[in-house]
Each structure stands twice: as structure tokens, then as C-alpha cells.
Amino acid sequence: MKPAPFDYLRAESVAHAVQSLADAGGDGKVIAGGQSLMPMMNFRLVKPSLLVDINHIPDLAGIRQQGGRLGIGALVRHRTTAADPVIARHVPVLHAAMRHVAHLTVRNRGTFCGSVCHADPAAEMPMIALLLDGTVQTATPRGGRRLPARDFFLGPLMTALEPDELVTEIEMDTLPADTGWGFEEFARRHGDYALAAVAVTVDRQDGRAAGPRIAVMGVGDRPMRMPEAEAALDGSDMGEAAIDAAVEALRATIAPNADLHASADYRRHLAGVLAGRALRGAWTRARERLAA
Amino acid sequence: MTGRADITLSVNGQSYTRRVDPRLLLSDFLRHELGLTGTHVGCEHGVCGACTILLDGRSARSCLMLAVQAHGAEVETIEGQGTVAALGPIQQAFREHHALQCGFCTPGFVMTILDMLRHHDLGDDAAIREALSGNICRCTGYEHIVNAVRALVRERGKPA
Ligand SMILES: Cc1cc2nc3c(=O)[nH]c(=O)nc-3n(C[C@H](O)[C@H](O)[C@H](O)COP(=O)(O)OP(=O)(O)OC[C@H]3O[C@@H](n4cnc5c(N)ncnc54)[C@H](O)[C@@H]3O)c2cc1C
Ligand code: FES
Ligand code: FES
Numbered sequence: 280m281k282p283a284p285f286d287y288l289r290a291e292s293v294a295h296a297v298q299s300l301a302d303a304g305g306d307g308k309v310i311a312g313g314q315s316l317m318p319m320m321n322f323r324l325v326k327p328s329l330l331v332d333i334n335h336i337p338d339l340a341g342i343r344q345q346g347g348r349l350g351i352g353a354l355v356r357h358r359t360t361a362a363d364p365v366i367a368r369h370v371p372v373l374h375a376a377m378r379h380v381a382h383l384t385v386r387n388r389g390t391f392c393g394s395v396c397h398a399d400p401a402a403e404m405p406m407i408a409l410l411l412d413g414t415v416q417t418a419t420p421r422g423g424r425r426l427p428a429r430d431f432f433l434g435p436l437m438t439a440l441e442p443d444e445l446v447t448e449i450e451m452d453t454l455p456a457d458t459g460w461g462f463e464e465f466a467r468r469h470g471d472y473a474l475a476a477v478a479v480t481v482d483r484q485d486g487r488a489a490g491p492r493i494a495v496m497g498v499g500d501r502p503m504r505m506p507e508a509e510a511a512l513d514g515s516d517m518g519e520a521a522i523d524a525a526v527e528a529l530r531a532t533i534a535p536n537a538d539l540h541a542s543a544d545y546r547r548h549l550a551g552v553l554a555g556r557a558l559r560g561a562w563t564r565a566r567e568r569l570a571a
Numbered sequence: 572m573t574g575r576a577d578i579t580l581s582v583n584g585q586s587y588t589r590r591v592d593p594r595l596l597l598s599d600f601l602r603h604e605l606g607l608t609g610t611h612v613g614c615e616h617g618v619c620g621a622c623t624i625l626l627d628g629r630s631a632r633s634c635l636m637l638a639v640q641a642h643g644a645e646v647e648t649i650e651g652q653g654t655v656a657a658l659g660p661i662q663q664a665f666r667e668h669h670a671l672q673c674g675f676c677t678p679g680f681v682m683t684i685l686d687m688l689r690h691h692d693l694g695d696d697a698a699i700r701e702a703l704s705g706n707i708c709r710c711t712g713y714e715h716i717v718n719a720v721r722a723l724v725r726e727r728g729k730p731a
Pocket of ligand 1: 308309310311312313314315316317353379380381382385388390391392393394396397401402403404440444445446447470472473617618
């Protein structure tokens with residue numbers, strides 16, 4: 280197999296990369312880890328005229344924590360995200376999700392930002408960016424944008440990015456130590472793309488749920504937040520009746536596809552089971568929030 | 572850079588300079604340009620692991636990289652791991668534990684295991700199995716490969 284012919288450019292800076300993308304007139308593609316793009320190019324599903332390699336741009340490989348937010352730079356590999364002590368401590372739901380992502384060799388090269396830009400509807404990182412009210416920081420020759428994760432995913436492998444737009448960093452909430460969180464995934468084989476997964480966070484105030492967040496993947500054309508299920512839980516005692524109501528709301532919201540691996544009904548059922556588990560786990564972890 | 576590109580890289584400690592098309596995969600470069608056919612090609616979309624090499628000390632799928640991307644890099648392939656007369660330690664463990672049958676997957680496993688032994692704890696069988704999960708073998712049923720790695724992990728702790 281061979282990709283269709285293209286020109287290749289090793290970008291030296293963010294400005295160099297976005298100017299080259301702009302010069303390619305909409306036909307250029309960024310390559311980061313290449314772990315999703317190269318298979319698509321080998322199959323000729325993607326045929327860029329110019330490939331802009333960002334792997335040698337300095338200062339894009341940082342992870343920073345600041346004021347309740349975590350920033351992950353464009354060249355942070357899955358291996359690093361999975362092992363980073365700041366993430367393990369302050370964004371444990373992302374740490375847990377990374378255990379399900381691909382295999383050792385793929386993790387050596389794949390990037391967090393590349394996964395979000397690829398926008399696979401069954402990928403963990405886009406879902407976590409959505410769960411934690413992420414913001415996508417971009418650069419273009421006309422300046423940068425800050426795109427909320429909520430507006431970023433438009434469909435399967437489709438995002439709000441312009442052809443000459445480079446993601447430089449993705450930012451998301453860190454979790455205070457008393458916030459409960461849960462992550463549940465079901466895949467046929469460890470490290471493969473999942474049939475479904477659910478991630479949640481919940482605070483506990485006076486014994487009741489405060490500001491619950493629920494995100495799902497694998498059951499639609501993009502990762503999704505579940506506002507109806509979140510509303511069903513907010514202020515509840517997180518008892519079985521409240522969790523059942525949230526699970527029913529979630530099942531009523533999603534419209535999964537059937538494919539080779541599972542029927543639509545099975546996926547809907549599975550997403551509900553995973554949500555129930557994730558919510559119970561999160562509530563067990565949540566600690567009473569002390570008055571400020 | 573447009574059109575063909577001049578690249579210089581090190582493969583198993585030897586430096587090579589070649590002119591290549593940007594679309595040439597690193598796996599094809601190793602096999603067709605350098606004649607290093609030990610790096611096998613199974614799926615060419617990242618799922619089988621047969622093409623695994625080390626790039627600057629870490630394992631990588633050579634079918635998911637372009638030769639131009641390896642400009643300036645240090646590549647290690649199965650050819651650097653030993654010879655028929657003098658097997659490397661991982662090859663020796665595979666031999667002792669019957670960890671191969673047809674051998675198609677073996678170069679990818681050996682290179683993955685090299686990365687595993689250098690950089691990962693591998694404290695128990697579950698960790699070994701997880702680290703091997705990106706490589707497909709259609710013959711052995713994996714059991715003997717796990718046995719070989721377990722033995723290598725035990726050896727790792729000992730002074731040479
Ligand atoms: C065998 C295998 C198993 C896998 N299993 C999983 C899994 O279980 N879960 C999972 O989530 N993923 C999985 N993946 C995919 C992997 O996580 C990829 O690394 C990830 O999807 C893409 O990241 P990348 O850095 O490799 O991006 P690339 O492949 O380089 O790029 C992907 C897309 O994003 C664009 N892009 C990349 N970076 C930027 C940027 N900074 N700005 C703008 N656009 C950008 C590219 O142009 C391209 O369109 C698997 C891959 C393989 C080969
Ligand atoms: S040939 Fe590269 S992973 Fe299968
Ligand atoms: S020994 Fe035949 S595929 Fe592994």
C-alpha cells in the first residue's frame with residue numbers, strides 16, 4: 280500500500296506550519312503522531328497535497344496546571360498523558376481513561392490533541408475533553424481561537440477546525456480532591472476502540488449531587504454530553520431511584536447505530552449499564568464539599 | 572520541501588543517506604531501499620505490529636511513519652538484534668521457550684519486547700500481556716511468548 284503522492288514539510292514553528300497550510304489552499308494536512316492519519320492515507324481515504332509535520336516544533340510537548348485548568352500541548356504523547364503524575368492526581372478520570380487507549384507502540388507516538396482533532400466517535404480523549412468543559416486553543420495565520428469542546432465536534436471525524444488551523448493546546452478542568460468521578464468502558468479486546476464508554480464527575484454538597492457531568496462515546500456520531508441525565512441527577516440523593524432515572528434519560532437521548540460488532544439495542548442497553556456503574560463509582564469517591 | 576527529499580538516518584548504528592519520495596513508508600524504505608527485510612509488513616494500518624522498529628529508543632510502527640520523518644533519527648531493526656550464530660537475549664529466550672512457529676510476527680514482537688524491557692515494569696503477567704496486546708500472532712497462542720518475556724524480566728534484575 281502506498282499513500283497518494285504529496286509534498287512534505289517539516290515545520291519549524293507554529294507560524295511556519297499555519298502559513299504553509301494556508302498556502303496549500305485547503306489541501307494541506309497536519310501530521311502529529313500519524314497513528315490515525317497514516318492508516319487513512321495508506322488506504323487513500325485521505326489524499327492531502329501537502330503534509331505538514333509538526334513533530335519538530337519546539338515547546339509543544341508541555342503539560343501545565345494553572346488555576347483549576349490543565350493544558351496539554353500538541354505534542355504530548357499518549358504514553359506521557361497516561362503516566363503524568365499531575366494528571367494522575369488532578370485529572371484522575373483522564374488517567375483512568377488512558378488505560379483503555381491503544382497499545383504500547385501506538386501510545387509512543389499518538390498525541391492527545393491529535394486524537395481530539397481526529398474526532399473518532401469511539402475515542403476516549405475527545406469524550407474527556409467534552410466532559411471536563413475543555414477548550415481548544417488554535418493558531419491560524421490570522422491569529423488564534425479558543426473553541427469550547429462543546430462546539431468542536433461536528434460529526435464522525437469532523438470538527439470545527441479550518442484547513443489552516445493548528446491546535447496548539449487543549450485545556451480542561453482539573454478535579455478538586457473531593458469531586459467524585461467514574462469511567463467505564465466496554466471493548467471486545469483491551470486497547471481496541473470501545474463499543475461504548477461513559478465518564479462522569481459529581482460533587483457532593485449536603486449529601487446531594489451538585490453539578491453532575493456525564494459524557495458518552497461510541498453510541499452516536501460524536502462524543503456527547505447528556506444534559507437530560509445530568510438534570511435528572513442534579514440535587515438528588517444519588518440513590519438507586521435517581522440513578523435509574525438518569526440511566527433512563529440517557530437511554531432515551533442516544534440513538535446508537537448497529538454495526539458488525541453490536542446492535543443498536545445492545546449499545547443502548549450497554550451505555551445505560553456503564554452509566555449506572557460510573558455514577559455509583561463516582562458517588563462512592565465523592566467527599567462532602569466543605570463550605571468555602 | 573517539495574518533491575523528492577534527501578534524508579540521512581542511522582539504522583542499527585550505520586549511517587545511510589538516500590533520496591526518497593515523501594510518500595515512501597519507513598517500512599518500505601527499510602525493506603526495499605536498504606534490503607533489511609527482517610522488518611515484516613502485515614496490515615499496513617497499524618493493527619498487527621509486525622513492522623515494529625525502535626525510533627530513537629522507543630517502539631514505533633514503521634508502516635505508520637514516512638521515511639522522510641526519520642531524517643536525523645536513530646532506527647533499530649531486528650537485524651541489529653543478533654545473528655543466527657549469535658542470537659540476542661530476546662531471540663535466545665524465544666528459542667528456549669518455543670515462542671515462535673512460522674516466525675512472521677517475531678521481528679515485531681522482539682522489537683516491542685526490547686522497548687518493554689527497557690522502559691516498563693512488567694511486574695506481573697497481566698502487565699506483560701497488556702504490553703504485548705498490540706502485536707498479533709496467529710500461531711503460538713501467545714502463551715510461550717509470555718513465558719519468554721517473564722524469563723527475560725527475571726534476568727533483567729540480575730547483574731550481568
Ligand atoms: C492499532 C491502533 C489502536 C488504536 N486504539 C485507540 C483507542 O483504543 N482509543 C483511541 O482513542 N485511539 C486509538 N487509536 C488512535 C490513536 O489514539 C491516535 O494516536 C489518535 O487518534 C490520533 O493522534 P495522532 O497524534 O496520531 O494524530 P494524527 O494521526 O497525526 O492526526 C489525526 C488527525 O488530526 C489532525 N491533527 C493532528 N494533530 C493536529 C493539531 N495539533 N492541529 C490540527 N490538526 C491536527 C490530522 O491532520 C489528522 O486529521 C488507535 C490507533 C491504532 C493504530
Ligand atoms: S504492518 Fe505495521 S502494524 Fe501491521
Ligand atoms: S509465529 Fe506465526 S504469526 Fe506468530
